[in-house]
Amino acid sequence: MNVVERSFRLEGPSGLGAKPRPELIGPVLTHLHDTLRDAVRMGFLHSSHPRGGIPRGLKAAADVRYIGHSQADDNATLLRFEVSPFGDVAADLFKQARLWDDMPTPDQTAFELLGAALDDIGARREDSNRFDAGLLRRIARYKVIFRCGLSRIVLPDLAAPRPVSFDTAVIDAAHALSDATPPSRRVRVCGRLDLMGVSQGVIKIHVAGGAVVTALWDGREPIEDLRSLLNRDVVCEGIGVFRPSGTLLRIDADAVAAAGAGDAGFAVVPRAPRVGDIKRQLLLKSGEASAYRDLLGSIPAEESDEDFAAAIEAMS
16 A cells, blocks of 8 residues: 655643654654544544544555654754555545545645645634534643643644644644534525535535535434435534634534425525624623613622521511
8 A cells, every 4th residue: 555654743841852852752643643643533523533434445554654863953853654645545525526625636635625624723723624513632641741841743744825734823723713613503404405425425505595404414314315305405404513713614414304484484594693692792882881780789698697587587
Protein backbone atom coordinates (compact mmCIF):
# COMPACT_ATOMS: atom_id res chain seq x y z
CA MET A 1 0.00 0.00 0.00
CA ASN A 2 1.26 3.46 -0.88
CA VAL A 3 2.29 5.68 2.03
CA VAL A 4 3.50 9.26 2.27
CA GLU A 5 5.35 11.08 5.01
CA ARG A 6 3.85 13.83 7.12
CA SER A 7 5.26 15.55 10.17
CA PHE A 8 4.62 17.71 13.22
CA ARG A 9 7.14 20.39 14.11
CA LEU A 10 7.09 20.86 17.88
CA GLU A 11 8.41 24.19 19.11
CA GLY A 12 9.14 25.38 22.62
CA PRO A 13 11.60 27.38 24.71
CA SER A 14 13.51 24.32 25.93
CA GLY A 15 13.59 20.55 26.08
CA LEU A 16 13.32 19.89 22.34
CA GLY A 17 15.89 19.52 19.56
CA ALA A 18 17.61 16.20 18.80
CA LYS A 19 16.91 14.71 22.24
CA PRO A 20 13.45 15.95 23.30
CA ARG A 21 12.06 15.45 26.77
CA PRO A 22 9.54 12.57 26.73
CA GLU A 23 6.86 14.63 28.47
CA LEU A 24 6.88 17.05 25.52
CA ILE A 25 6.35 14.52 22.75
CA GLY A 26 4.51 11.76 24.60
CA PRO A 27 1.13 13.56 24.99
CA VAL A 28 1.19 14.61 21.33
CA LEU A 29 1.66 11.02 20.20
CA THR A 30 -1.03 9.83 22.61
CA HIS A 31 -3.70 12.22 21.32
CA LEU A 32 -2.74 12.14 17.65
CA HIS A 33 -4.80 9.14 16.54
CA ASP A 34 -8.09 10.33 18.03
CA THR A 35 -7.55 13.84 16.67
CA LEU A 36 -6.86 12.63 13.13
CA ARG A 37 -9.78 10.19 13.28
CA ASP A 38 -12.19 13.00 14.22
CA ALA A 39 -10.81 15.22 11.44
CA VAL A 40 -11.26 12.41 8.89
CA ARG A 41 -14.83 11.81 9.99
CA MET A 42 -15.58 15.52 9.66
CA GLY A 43 -14.10 15.58 6.17
CA PHE A 44 -16.18 12.69 4.85
CA LEU A 45 -19.27 12.75 7.10
CA HIS A 46 -19.44 16.28 8.55
CA SER A 47 -19.58 14.57 11.94
CA SER A 48 -16.66 13.90 14.26
CA HIS A 49 -18.58 11.29 16.27
CA PRO A 50 -21.19 9.72 13.96
CA ARG A 51 -23.51 7.10 15.33
CA GLY A 52 -23.52 3.56 14.02
CA GLY A 53 -20.79 1.81 12.08
CA ILE A 54 -17.91 3.68 10.47
CA PRO A 55 -16.71 2.65 6.99
CA ARG A 56 -13.49 0.63 7.20
CA GLY A 57 -11.87 3.02 4.76
CA LEU A 58 -12.28 5.91 7.19
CA LYS A 59 -10.71 3.91 9.99
CA ALA A 60 -7.75 3.05 7.76
CA ALA A 61 -7.42 6.70 6.69
CA ALA A 62 -6.65 7.67 10.29
CA ASP A 63 -4.15 4.83 10.79
CA VAL A 64 -0.89 6.73 11.21
CA ARG A 65 2.49 5.19 12.06
CA TYR A 66 5.26 7.00 13.93
CA ILE A 67 8.59 6.49 12.21
CA GLY A 68 10.88 8.64 14.33
CA HIS A 69 11.96 12.15 15.18
CA SER A 70 14.80 14.48 14.30
CA GLN A 71 16.15 17.86 15.25
CA ALA A 72 14.67 20.84 13.44
CA ASP A 73 16.75 23.30 15.46
CA ASP A 74 17.78 23.77 19.08
CA ASN A 75 14.22 24.60 20.13
CA ALA A 76 12.23 22.39 17.75
CA THR A 77 11.74 18.67 17.13
CA LEU A 78 10.26 17.12 13.99
CA LEU A 79 7.96 14.14 14.61
CA ARG A 80 7.70 12.03 11.45
CA PHE A 81 4.80 9.78 10.44
CA GLU A 82 3.69 7.53 7.60
CA VAL A 83 0.10 7.70 6.43
CA SER A 84 -1.79 6.44 3.36
CA PRO A 85 -3.61 8.80 0.96
CA PHE A 86 -7.39 8.49 0.93
CA GLY A 87 -7.39 7.12 -2.61
CA ASP A 88 -5.43 4.07 -1.42
CA VAL A 89 -7.38 3.20 1.74
CA ALA A 90 -10.85 4.59 1.02
CA ALA A 91 -11.17 4.16 -2.74
CA ASP A 92 -14.83 3.04 -2.51
CA LEU A 93 -15.81 6.44 -1.13
CA PHE A 94 -14.70 8.09 -4.37
CA LYS A 95 -16.59 5.73 -6.68
CA GLN A 96 -19.98 7.18 -5.79
CA ALA A 97 -21.42 10.60 -6.52
CA ARG A 98 -19.73 13.52 -4.85
CA LEU A 99 -21.63 14.04 -1.59
CA TRP A 100 -19.98 17.24 -0.37
CA ASP A 101 -18.80 20.33 -2.18
CA ASP A 102 -15.72 20.30 0.05
CA MET A 103 -15.15 16.54 -0.04
CA PRO A 104 -11.51 15.43 0.35
CA THR A 105 -9.54 14.42 -2.72
CA PRO A 106 -7.88 11.00 -3.22
CA ASP A 107 -4.36 12.42 -2.86
CA GLN A 108 -5.04 13.98 0.53
CA THR A 109 -4.39 12.43 3.94
CA ALA A 110 -5.71 12.80 7.47
CA PHE A 111 -3.11 15.52 8.07
CA GLU A 112 -4.55 17.72 5.33
CA LEU A 113 -8.01 17.49 6.90
CA LEU A 114 -6.65 18.28 10.36
CA GLY A 115 -4.76 21.26 8.96
CA ALA A 116 -7.87 22.60 7.22
CA ALA A 117 -9.88 22.24 10.43
CA LEU A 118 -7.21 24.01 12.50
CA ASP A 119 -7.09 26.84 9.95
CA ASP A 120 -10.85 27.35 10.14
CA ILE A 121 -10.85 27.16 13.93
CA GLY A 122 -7.98 29.62 14.25
CA ALA A 123 -9.78 32.04 11.92
CA ARG A 124 -13.04 31.48 13.87
CA ARG A 125 -15.03 30.71 10.74
CA GLU A 126 -18.46 30.17 12.28
CA ASP A 127 -19.97 28.68 9.11
CA SER A 128 -17.25 26.08 8.57
CA ASN A 129 -18.05 22.46 7.67
CA ARG A 130 -14.69 21.28 8.98
CA PHE A 131 -15.53 21.12 12.68
CA ASP A 132 -18.42 20.42 15.01
CA ALA A 133 -18.78 20.53 18.78
CA GLY A 134 -17.02 17.18 19.18
CA LEU A 135 -13.90 18.18 17.26
CA LEU A 136 -13.82 21.56 19.01
CA ARG A 137 -13.79 19.82 22.38
CA ARG A 138 -11.03 17.53 21.14
CA ILE A 139 -8.86 20.49 20.13
CA ALA A 140 -9.62 22.36 23.35
CA ARG A 141 -8.18 19.44 25.37
CA TYR A 142 -4.73 20.22 23.97
CA LYS A 143 -4.58 23.07 26.46
CA VAL A 144 -3.04 20.64 28.94
CA ILE A 145 -0.33 19.66 26.43
CA PHE A 146 0.72 23.25 25.85
CA ARG A 147 1.02 23.80 29.58
CA CYS A 148 3.80 21.21 29.63
CA GLY A 149 6.24 23.41 27.71
CA LEU A 150 5.22 23.42 24.05
CA SER A 151 4.57 26.79 22.44
CA ARG A 152 3.44 25.68 18.98
CA ILE A 153 2.86 22.66 16.72
CA VAL A 154 3.35 23.34 13.02
CA LEU A 155 2.15 21.12 10.15
CA PRO A 156 4.94 21.90 7.66
CA ASP A 157 4.06 19.48 4.85
CA LEU A 158 0.68 20.88 3.86
CA ALA A 159 0.16 22.69 0.57
CA ALA A 160 -1.82 25.48 2.20
CA PRO A 161 -1.99 29.19 1.32
CA ARG A 162 -0.41 29.97 4.68
CA PRO A 163 1.47 27.91 7.29
CA VAL A 164 -0.85 25.86 9.49
CA SER A 165 0.03 25.88 13.16
CA PHE A 166 -1.54 24.79 16.39
CA ASP A 167 -1.05 26.95 19.48
CA THR A 168 -2.86 28.48 22.46
CA ALA A 169 -4.66 30.95 20.17
CA VAL A 170 -6.24 28.04 18.27
CA ILE A 171 -7.21 26.42 21.57
CA ASP A 172 -8.82 29.66 22.76
CA ALA A 173 -10.69 29.86 19.46
CA ALA A 174 -11.89 26.26 19.87
CA HIS A 175 -13.22 27.12 23.34
CA ALA A 176 -14.99 30.22 22.04
CA LEU A 177 -16.55 28.42 19.06
CA SER A 178 -17.66 25.54 21.28
CA ASP A 179 -19.34 27.96 23.70
CA ALA A 180 -21.06 29.69 20.77
CA THR A 181 -22.44 26.49 19.21
CA PRO A 182 -26.23 26.19 19.69
CA PRO A 183 -27.48 22.95 21.27
CA SER A 184 -28.76 20.26 18.93
CA ARG A 185 -32.53 19.76 18.73
CA ARG A 186 -35.06 17.65 16.89
CA VAL A 187 -36.00 19.05 13.47
CA ARG A 188 -38.16 18.16 10.47
CA VAL A 189 -37.42 19.08 6.86
CA CYS A 190 -39.47 18.56 3.72
CA GLY A 191 -37.83 18.42 0.29
CA ARG A 192 -36.77 16.20 -2.60
CA LEU A 193 -34.46 13.29 -1.82
CA ASP A 194 -31.82 13.97 -4.45
CA LEU A 195 -28.79 11.85 -3.53
CA MET A 196 -27.93 8.87 -1.35
CA GLY A 197 -24.48 7.55 -0.46
CA VAL A 198 -24.90 4.04 0.82
CA SER A 199 -21.33 3.40 1.98
CA GLN A 200 -21.26 6.61 4.00
CA GLY A 201 -24.90 6.60 5.08
CA VAL A 202 -25.46 10.11 3.69
CA ILE A 203 -28.58 11.54 2.08
CA LYS A 204 -29.08 14.98 0.52
CA ILE A 205 -32.41 16.76 0.39
CA HIS A 206 -33.17 19.72 -1.87
CA VAL A 207 -35.42 22.21 -0.11
CA ALA A 208 -37.55 24.87 -1.79
CA GLY A 209 -35.49 27.90 -2.80
CA GLY A 210 -32.41 25.92 -3.78
CA ALA A 211 -31.09 25.07 -0.32
CA VAL A 212 -29.61 21.61 0.30
CA VAL A 213 -29.81 19.75 3.60
CA THR A 214 -27.41 16.91 4.34
CA ALA A 215 -28.35 14.09 6.71
CA LEU A 216 -26.54 11.10 8.16
CA TRP A 217 -28.81 8.09 8.30
CA ASP A 218 -29.33 6.81 11.86
CA GLY A 219 -32.54 4.82 11.40
CA ARG A 220 -33.20 1.22 12.37
CA GLU A 221 -33.66 -0.08 8.82
CA PRO A 222 -30.80 -0.16 6.29
CA ILE A 223 -30.33 2.98 4.24
CA GLU A 224 -30.90 0.86 1.11
CA ASP A 225 -34.58 0.72 2.09
CA LEU A 226 -34.84 4.40 1.19
CA ARG A 227 -34.03 3.84 -2.50
CA SER A 228 -37.70 3.91 -3.47
CA LEU A 229 -37.87 7.51 -2.22
CA LEU A 230 -35.13 8.83 -4.52
CA ASN A 231 -36.26 11.85 -6.59
CA ARG A 232 -39.45 12.09 -4.55
CA ASP A 233 -40.62 14.63 -2.01
CA VAL A 234 -39.92 13.33 1.47
CA VAL A 235 -40.06 14.49 5.04
CA CYS A 236 -36.90 13.89 7.06
CA GLU A 237 -36.77 13.92 10.86
CA GLY A 238 -33.87 13.71 13.28
CA ILE A 239 -31.49 15.65 15.47
CA GLY A 240 -30.38 18.91 13.89
CA VAL A 241 -26.72 19.81 14.51
CA PHE A 242 -25.84 23.47 14.09
CA ARG A 243 -22.75 25.54 13.42
CA PRO A 244 -21.68 28.37 15.77
CA SER A 245 -23.36 30.78 13.33
CA GLY A 246 -26.71 29.05 13.93
CA THR A 247 -26.90 27.55 10.43
CA LEU A 248 -27.63 23.85 10.02
CA LEU A 249 -24.57 21.62 9.64
CA ARG A 250 -26.40 18.28 9.28
CA ILE A 251 -29.29 16.18 10.49
CA ASP A 252 -28.72 12.87 12.27
CA ALA A 253 -31.83 11.40 10.65
CA ASP A 254 -33.81 8.50 12.08
CA ALA A 255 -36.95 8.79 9.94
CA VAL A 256 -37.52 9.51 6.24
CA ALA A 257 -40.92 9.03 4.62
CA ALA A 258 -42.87 10.21 1.60
CA ALA A 259 -44.12 13.75 2.15
CA GLY A 260 -47.80 14.35 2.70
CA ALA A 261 -50.06 17.32 2.06
CA GLY A 262 -49.45 18.67 5.57
CA ASP A 263 -45.65 18.67 5.31
CA ALA A 264 -45.28 21.70 3.02
CA GLY A 265 -44.74 23.94 6.04
CA PHE A 266 -41.46 22.16 6.75
CA ALA A 267 -39.93 23.07 3.37
CA VAL A 268 -37.43 25.37 5.06
CA VAL A 269 -33.94 24.82 6.45
CA PRO A 270 -34.01 24.92 10.28
CA ARG A 271 -31.91 27.52 12.02
CA ALA A 272 -30.88 27.96 15.65
CA PRO A 273 -30.56 31.27 17.50
CA ARG A 274 -26.97 32.23 18.12
CA VAL A 275 -25.95 31.47 21.68
CA GLY A 276 -24.57 34.98 22.16
CA ASP A 277 -27.71 36.70 20.85
CA ILE A 278 -29.67 36.25 24.08
CA LYS A 279 -26.77 37.53 26.17
CA ARG A 280 -26.43 40.58 23.92
CA GLN A 281 -30.15 41.26 24.18
CA LEU A 282 -29.88 41.31 27.96
CA LEU A 283 -27.14 43.94 27.90
CA LEU A 284 -28.32 47.54 28.32
CA LYS A 285 -27.69 49.99 25.53
CA SER A 286 -25.92 53.22 26.37
CA GLY A 287 -28.26 55.45 28.42
CA GLU A 288 -30.97 52.80 28.67
CA ALA A 289 -32.62 52.38 32.08
CA SER A 290 -32.84 48.90 33.50
CA ALA A 291 -36.29 47.34 33.71
CA TYR A 292 -35.30 46.03 37.13
CA ARG A 293 -34.58 49.46 38.57
CA ASP A 294 -38.26 49.98 39.43
CA LEU A 295 -38.15 46.87 41.56
CA LEU A 296 -35.53 48.36 43.85
CA GLY A 297 -37.16 49.31 47.13
CA SER A 298 -40.36 47.41 46.37
CA ILE A 299 -38.97 44.18 47.82
CA PRO A 300 -38.72 44.37 51.60
CA ALA A 301 -35.39 43.88 53.29
CA GLU A 302 -34.66 40.75 55.29
CA GLU A 303 -37.30 40.18 57.95
CA SER A 304 -36.62 39.38 61.57
CA ASP A 305 -37.37 35.89 62.81
CA GLU A 306 -40.35 37.23 64.74
CA ASP A 307 -41.86 38.95 61.66
CA PHE A 308 -41.30 35.84 59.54
CA ALA A 309 -42.99 33.62 62.16
CA ALA A 310 -45.93 36.03 62.39
CA ALA A 311 -46.36 36.01 58.60
CA ILE A 312 -46.41 32.23 58.55
CA GLU A 313 -48.95 32.20 61.36
CA ALA A 314 -51.21 34.60 59.45
CA MET A 315 -51.09 32.36 56.40
CA SER A 316 -52.03 29.19 58.28
